[in-house]
Amino acid sequence: MVRWENMTGIRYDIVVMHDAEDLIHPLSLKTFNYFVPQYDMVQIPVYPLATAHSRLVHWTYCDEFAENHTKDLLARQMFSDFVPSAGVGTAYNRWVIEFIGTSFARNMFNKNSLTEDYDISLRLALGEARLLYLNRPFGKPIATRAYFPHTFSAAVRQKTRWLIGICLQGWRSYGWKGNFRFRITLYRDRKAVLTNIVNALAYVVLLCVLLYEFVNWALPEYGTLGPVVATGTPLWYIVLIDTGLMLWRFVHRYLSVNRIYGHLAALLSIPRLTISNVINFAAAVRAINQFFRNSRKKEQVAWEKTTHTFPTVNEPVLYN
Secondary structure, three states: HHHHHHHOOOOEEEEOOOOOEEEEEOOHHHHHHHHHHOOOEOOOEEEEOOOOOOOHHHHHHHHHHHHHHHHHHHHHHHHHHOOOOOOEEEEEHHHHHHHHHHHHHOOOOOOOOHHHHHHHHHHHHHOOHHHHHHHEEEEEOOOEOOOOOHHHHHHHHHHHHHHHHHHHHHHHHHOOOOHHHHHHHHHHHHHHHHHHHHHHHHHHHHHHHHHHHHHHHHHHHOOOOOOOOOOOOOOHHHHHHHHHHHHHHHHHHHHHHHHHHHHHHHHHHHHHHHHHHHHHHHHHHHHHHHHHHHHHHHOOOOOOOOOOOOOOOOOOOOOO
16 A cells, blocks of 8 residues: 555545455445544444354354344443444545554554454554444445355354454453553453353253253152252342343344344244354354363464355345
8 A cells, every 4th residue: 555655746645445355335445535533443333244044153153143133232432432343344544553653553453363453453443543433424324245154164264363363462451550441351262261161060060950841840840859950049149130031032032123124023033042052162162172271282273264255246135
């Protein structure tokens, strides 16, 4: 870019990141032009392309991005001002790039991080840069669309990289800097590597309880077994509260997916939660194993490329 500027005398004011397979909204560049340089980094939503409902793995990405980019990012922006870059649909103020070059020009995108997009947005936030997440700017659904992995193994590999870069490498490289709100945001990002495992263990507990109740029902001649959780005990009320919170999470997932993909996809997003949890569990176990194995050997974790599917010319994309 600099060489082109030197040849033509044209100077670029905004640098935008996209992947080659992205479908770019026709109004996204105008949106970036409007909000930069008032803000140093601008992120627009990323929504996976809708596809056949039989592609369950891909739809788990649709579910998660719909909830993150229509609800969670809006909340964290108001709470801590730390908006992570999604790696695509991200615009940077050229001045910021030149300014931060005084401190890490030779490594602006951290080559030691598996999530260099998250890494640079974290460094900008720690430097008190002005970061902005836009949901429906000017009342229009301006977003980046793309396909995500369709197979279980590809999804696990990609999410392994995300967990290592965001949770483990980010923790090791930057610790817990910032004020209380900023640290809470970091905690919410990094806890995934543990909560993904806890979620999977909950399925084991559920299977044990179902087996226990089945035996209690199928073999009455051996006497009635005691209840797993006695009514009125503290554990009983904890189970009731947790069940209520789980149903509340179902409502949030349904409403978020419905905003982008409609009622059918929103309904199917509830049973797809199990598939998401299995993928996230496998990715968490793999991330922990790779990170600590390479740390013990004092080696860098290898960057695993994700195989992408490119949309066709006649891809049905709704820009509204």
